Amino acid sequence: QVQLVESGGGLVQAGGSLRLSCAASGRTFRCSAMGWFRQAPGKEREFVATINWSSGSTYYADSVKGRFTISRDKAKNTVYLQMNSLKPEDTAVYYCSASYGSSYTDWGQGTQVTVSS
Numbered sequence: 364q365v366q367l368v369e370s371g372g373g374l375v376q377a378g379g380s381l382r383l384s385c386a387a388s389g390r391t392f393r394c395s396a397m398g399w400f401r402q403a404p405g406k407e408r409e410f411v412a413t414i415n416w417s418s419g420s421t422y423y424a425d426s427v428k429g430r431f432t433i434s435r436d437k438a439k440n441t442v443y444l445q446m447n448s449l450k451p452e453d454t455a456v457y458y459c460s461a462s463y464g465s466s467y468t469d470w471g472q473g474t475q476v477t478v479s480s
Contacts, residue, residue, distance in 0.1 A: 365389040365469045367459050372474030375449055379478070383444040385459030385471055394461040394469075397442040399433060401455035401476075408458070414442060427453075449478045 371383040383399070398413035412423045412433040421433050432445040442459060454477050460467035 365392055365394075365461060367461060367469055367471035369457065369459050369471040369474040372457060372476045374477045374479065377449060377451055377478055377480050379449050380445070380447045381449065381476060383446065383457055383459075383474060383476075385442045385444075387440040387442075387461065392440045392461075394463050396462040397435060398460050398462065398467055399442075399444045399457060400460060400467075401453075401457045402473075403452075403455040406455075411457070412444060413462075446476070449476075451478045451480045454478050 366389045369385045394416050396413050396415050399411040400408050401411050402408040414421050414433045414435050430448045435442045456473040458473045459471045461469040
């Protein structure tokens with residue numbers, strides 16, 4: 364089984380930046396894509412960004428496009444989410460996830476991001 368461990372969350376003022384990391388460990392890690400999702404209080408989990416593990420191609424939710432950047436380090440089995448120009452509405456628990464085909468099946472425990480106004 365693959366373990367995904369997120370880190371880098373915290374409290375930041377609006378307009379600030381944070382960088383989240385997600386390290387994968389366990390059995391040989393071979394995924395097709397990794398993604399970041401988030402869940403705000405009282406809301407459903409929503410997609411944030413994804414990266415194709417092989418090609419590095421990326422895709423973003425409209426709400427974060429131009430502000431967030433997803434990247435990966437294949438040698439370290441780690442995916443990152445650089446978050447700039449943060450807004451209070453970005454406040455949520457952020458989860459990373461791995462996909463081995465058509466759906467995301469492995470999930471991390473989440474890391475809290477709080478943006479104060």
